[in-house]
Amino acid sequence: MKIYLDCIPCFIRQALEAVTMVTSDTKQQETVIRKVLALAADMDMAQTPPVMAQQIHRMVRELAQDNDPYRDVKRQFTQLALQLLPGMEKAVREADDPLGAAVRLAIAGNIIDFGVTANIAEDQVEKELNNALACDIDEHQLDLFRKEINKADTILYLTDNAGEIVFDRLLIEQIDPKKVTVAVKGFPIINDATREDAHLAGLDTMVRLIDNGTDIPGTDLKNGSEALKELFDRADLVISKGQGNYETLSDMNKNIFFILKAKCTVIAKDIGCCVGSMILTGSHSYKGVTARTI
């Protein structure tokens, strides 16, 4: 997905929230914001939004002189998610359709996204999870997804945020951990999950774990790790979590299912849904033969 004009105010807001988080020095904040504005004035609109976010957050980390300014919030929401996990495991176990419940909870976990807003209340996460269990998702897509995960031998699961990945465990358990390789980010970027966060979330003992080799809040196959490239090519199915992965992969001819909460108007318009929708959808750009077409 390319950059839309509507993404631009959001880039500036995101930059502002991030610099405000790392310093209270308004002169330093101003310097970064001016750089972001100049960058945006000349940006290539054909690139995907996460490429801009990557550049913005590199500046923020340089300003903070900290390679992971979201470390604390990542740990906070990982802890919260781990506390909530037993209840959610029970909900999945007792659901009429455990896979459907696990997909819903994996979508709900996607609200822990500090790229969209710097203000996420802890109690909002639990509410979102409980609401999600009763929410509609596209049942036709869920059926297609069920067929695809049964048919696939090799599944690449591209994660999004720290904390959220705790709830991804529920979905991976429903799929079959032996089939799944989980990819996290290669370096810290916003509150996206890295190897360290996956370790704290207990994912590393459950599935094979790789990192994607980059600090883009999405998936950059060109600059990604060899492990990512190899698995992306080889996987029968890719499960892509969150907006950033959608933005960077929506135009790929690959058997991908996108799982996310549509949190902004641009994404919602691109998908063709309302803001706030819980999305499970096969890729419209995939030309191959899958459950979707047979």
Added chain:
Amino acid sequence: MKIYLDCIPCFIRQALEAVTMVTSDTKQQETVIRKVLALAADMDMAQTPPVMAQQIHRMVRELAQDNDPYRDVKRQFTQLALQLLPGMEKAVREADDPLGAAVRLAIAGNIIDFGVTANIAEDQVEKELNNALACDIDEHQLDLFRKEINKADTILYLTDNAGEIVFDRLLIEQIDPKKVTVAVKGFPIINDATREDAHLAGLDTMVRLIDNGTDIPGTDLKNGSEALKELFDRADLVISKGQGNYETLSDMNKNIFFILKAKCTVIAKDIGCCVGSMILTGSHSYKGVTARTI
């Protein structure tokens, strides 16, 4: 009031809404947005926010090849306000405190502000007016204001938006039209009222009318008309409507009462109130002796 960093995403959003209104050609929209970003990257943060808005909307008018792209919405909301006026006149007449009711309605009218959002529903205006009549405003400030308008011989009333000025008539009637000179904008800027809009609103037959000589969505005394400068100096009291006038005059040592709806976080923070508050307040920057200090 200077430009805060939080104003910047809002400038970009405002520019985007305005270019989208005047053309559906995304290439042309992009060209203007890139210019606005470059302008913002180098802007003087010591200037007031309306100076940036002035420059943005000059670009938008040039793109539109139309010196008044908000003409239609200005007429639409003037017509709406004129339809609502008799009911509001009755409400003021029947109020226990007609001046208090007129101030409330003048504040409510301030929601017709296309700088803050390009989406204003007509029914929202009537709701706002009716709600306002029952809303609290600062009674202490209202008492001070009452004393000031009684004491003053010459009052300069700086207007904000088309449509809104219809409701300003109610307040001017309570004050005394003979004391009041109304200033509108010198040239079209967003949906701010000009002479033409004042004529359509019936203000020109009610009070002496001047224009401020500029296309800034606020008051620029340095570049303003001679009539504005002369009256601003001479007036015993200035009544300043809306955010733009507040932003450009809040630091002036002058006996000013600001009347507005606080519609953004920056203004709310500067005033020390919540977003959405109905504001009537004497200037904190005035050092003179007034009802406020005696």
